[in-house]
Amino acid sequence: MRQFNRVPCIVFVWLAISLALLPSIARPLTRDDQQRLDELARRILSHKDQVAGYPVNQETDLDGFYAWYTRLGLQRSVMNNVGDPRKTSPYSLNTHAFENEVIDDFAELYGFQPGKYWGFVTASGTDGNSHGIYFGRKALASKAQQAPILYVSEEAHYSIKKLADVQNLELRLIKALEMGQMDIRDFERQLDPERPALVVVAMGTTFKGAIDDQAAIRRVLATRHRGPHYIHLDAALFGGFLPYASGDGWQLVHQQIQRFDSIAVSGHKFFGFDEPMGIFITTQDTFRRLNPFHVPYLNDAVPTISCSRSAISPLKFWWKLHATPLSALRQQANEMLDGAETLLARLRETGIRAWKNPYSNTVFFERPDAGVMRDYDLAPEEDPAFGKVAHFVVMPHVDAVLAPFVADMKRWKARTSSPASTTLSPRATPRTAR
Numbered sequence: 001m002r003q004f005n006r007v008p009c010i011v012f013v014w015l016a017i018s019l020a021l022l023p024s025i026a027r028p029l030t031r032d033d034q035q036r037l038d039e040l041a042r043r044i045l046s047h048k049d050q051v052a053g054y055p056v057n058q059e060t061d062l063d064g065f066y067a068w069y070t071r072l073g074l075q076r077s078v079m080n081n082v083g084d085p086r087k088t089s090p091y092s093l094n095t096h097a098f099e100n101e102v103i104d105d106f107a108e109l110y111g112f113q114p115g116k117y118w119g120f121v122t123a124s125g126t127d128g129n130s131h132g133i134y135f136g137r138k139a140l141a142s143k144a145q146q147a148p149i150l151y152v153s154e155e156a157h158y159s160i161k162k163l164a165d166v167q168n169l170e171l172r173l174i175k176a177l178e179m180g181q182m183d184i185r186d187f188e189r190q191l192d193p194e195r196p197a198l199v200v201v202a203m204g205t206t207f208k209g210a211i212d213d214q215a216a217i218r219r220v221l222a223t224r225h226r227g228p229h230y231i232h233l234d235a236a237l238f239g240g241f242l243p244y245a246s247g248d249g250w251q252l253v254h255q256q257i258q259r260f261d262s263i264a265v266s267g268h269k270f271f272g273f274d275e276p277m278g279i280f281i282t283t284q285d286t287f288r289r290l291n292p293f294h295v296p297y298l299n300d301a302v303p304t305i306s307c308s309r310s311a312i313s314p315l316k317f318w319w320k321l322h323a324t325p326l327s328a329l330r331q332q333a334n335e336m337l338d339g340a341e342t343l344l345a346r347l348r349e350t351g352i353r354a355w356k357n358p359y360s361n362t363v364f365f366e367r368p369d370a371g372v373m374r375d376y377d378l379a380p381e382e383d384p385a386f387g388k389v390a391h392f393v394v395m396p397h398v399d400a401v402l403a404p405f406v407a408d409m410k411r412w413k414a415r416t417s418s419p420a421s422t423t424l425s426p427r428a429t430p431r432t433a434r
C-alpha cells in the first residue's frame with residue numbers, strides 16, 4: 001500500500017521540479033480553453049479538403065518541417081529576417097542565407113538574368129504587389145519628374161486598387177473583356193503618353209483566371225508612350241504552377257521573354273504553405289534606384305516596406321523546395337490543369353453554363369444555391385456579362401471532391417429546372433456522405 005502511494009508523490013515532485021526548471025511563464029490551459037482549441041482544429045481538419053472556392057493548396061505536406069523544427073526546439077528562439085537578406089545584419093538570428101537560396105531558385109525559374117536581380121520572401125501576394133508598386137514608383141521617380149499613373153484592369157485583384165490608394169497614386173482602371181483580360185483598346189485610350197506609366201499585369205485574374213496580353217501591353221507602351229514605364233506582374237496563383245506545367249505557359253512568367261520589371265507570387269497558393277507568404281523579385285536596375293533611407297541601427301539595409309519579417313516562412317520555402325522532387329511539382333501543376341478541363345467538360349455535360357480561360361485552373365459557372373456554395377466554400381461574383389456566378393479553383397487537394405461536386409451541381413440544376421422546384425433548396429449532399 002505504501003509502495004502504491006509513493007507513485008503519485010514521485011510524479012508530483014518530478015512535475016514540480018520540471019516546471020521550476022522550465023524557463024516558461026505559461027501555465028496549463030483551462031479545460032474550456034483546451035476544448036475550444038480542439039474544436040477549432042477538428043472543424044478545420046474535417047472541412048479543409050472540401051474548400052474549392054479560393055486558390056489555396058491544402059496538401060501542405062509540412063510534417064517533416066515541423067518535426068525538425070520542434071525536435072531541435074527552434075520555437076524557443078526569436079528569429080527575424082529584418083533587413084536586406086543580401087547584407088550582413090547586426091541581428092544574427094535570421095535565416096537570410098536560406099531566403100537568398102529560395103530567391104536564387106525562383107529567379108532562375110522566372111528567367112531573371114543570373115546575378116541581376118534582387119528579391120525576398122514576402123508576407124503574402126499582396127505584400128509582393130505592394131513592393132512591386134512601391135519599387136516601380138521609386139524607379140520611375142528616378143527617371144522622370146512627373147508622378148506616374150498606375151494602370152490595371154478592372155478585373156485584377158482588388159489589392160492593387162487598395163495599394164494605389166495607400167501609395168497615393170493616380171489610378172486608371174482599364175476595362176476588361178468578357179473573359180477577364182485587359183481590354184487593350186481601352187488601355188490605349190486611357191494611356192497618358194507623357195506621364196510615367198506603372199502597369200500592373202494580371203497573370204491570372206482572381207475570379208476568371210484571365211491572363212493579360214503582355215505583348216500587346218508592351219506594344220502599346222512602345223508606340224503610344226514617350227516617358228519611362230514600369231511593368232509589375234501580379235502572378236499570385238499562376239506564377240506558382242505555370243513554370244512547372246507542360247506546354248508553353250512558362251514563357252508567360254519568364255522575365256527575359258516578357259521584360260517585366262518585377263513579379264509577385266503567393267506561397268500559400270500553389271506551393272501549399274500553412275500560412276500566407278510569397279516571393280517578390282525585381283531587377284538589379286530597379287533595386288539600385290530605390291535610394292533607401294539610412295538606418296545605421298540595422299547596417300543601413302532595410303529596402304523592404306516592413307521592418308520585421310518572418311524568418312520561418314523562408315525556411316519553410318527552402319525546406320519544401322529541397323524536400324519536393326521537381327517531378328512532383330510538375331505532376332501537381334499538370335493535374336490541376338487537367339482537372340480543370342475535366343471539371344469544365346463535366347459541368348457542361350450536365351447542362352450547366354461554365355467557362356474557363358486558357359492556362360487556367362479556375363472554372364466559373366452559373367451560381368448554385370446557398371447549400372452548394374457553403375459546402376465547398378465557393379466565392380460568389382456578380383458579372384455584367386455572365387450574371388450571378390461562382391468559381392471552383394482546381395488545386396491539388398480537390399481531386400476527391402470533383403465528382404461529388406459535379407453530382408451536387410447536377411442535383412441543383414435538376415431541382416431548379418424542374419417545374420415543381422421551390423426557391424429555397426435544402427443543403428446539398430450531407431458532408432458526412434462524402
Ligand SMILES: Cc1ncc(COP(=O)(O)O)c(C=O)c1O
Nearest residue numbers: 124125126157204205206236266
Ligand atoms: C491575382 C491575385 N493577386 C493577388 C492576390 C492576393 O494574394 P494574397 O492573398 O497572397 O495576399 C490574390 C489572391 O487571391 C490573387 O488572386
